[in-house]
Amino acid sequence: MKIQLKLIFIYFVLTLINCQNIREHAAELRAVKGQFFVHMLHSAYFFPQTVDVKWSASTRGRPTLPQWMHLIPSRHRSIAFLIGTPVSPHSHFPLHIIATRMDSFQSSEQSFSVVTNDDRKLIFNILNG
Template sequence: MQNTLLLLCAVVAGVSTIDTRQTDARKGQFFVYTLHSAALFPNTVDVAWSATLKNRPALPSWLHLVPSRHKALAYLVGTPVTGARQVTVHVFAKRLDTYETKQQYIVISLAEDGTLSSIRTVFMAG
């Protein structure tokens, strides 16, 4: 029993948690989120960026990962057009010098745009 408990503690201690960041976007309005390697590594380094929707193979159709000419930066950009209230993006950054990989979740809370809601109400009532 004691050996099992020690093994379980060692396994849990070895599991690293993925850093999570929060941001807001308004449905129907252009959204930009800057990714910077210094948010994942101890200092600014050149990385290869990739991103998917959490537990999915790709980003939603309205969201795109746009690389910068500066390899330490990339951008999540798009105009949210979805019924969802929140999306979680899983970001991966792989250092180009050591190939060390870090991960981060970006939780995007999606607020309704009052203008679009009014138009939708008029359109559906009309």
């Protein structure tokens, strides 16, 4: 439980730092290689209202997530987190997320991508603006 609270705290701090709106669900998420990545999944992104769900996530077309990424459920069953530090030489990770309602077993699926860039490229772009 302490770990989940720490993860939630880290998520909100990172959200404030990055000025992201957590209610928007993008088709493409950005991450920086070597930096901690957090993305919140909420059942309201998948169903008309917030409901308790069982979460499942994988790389599109494969049975598991990338090795660096983990799906962490919250004690609130309507929420889960994708977390990890991208260290792969690859830069594009197409994800497939399934949310299955606990009350009716109805499922809803979404696909989106996590695109990583090297921190040095980001600094170079900022300096050469």
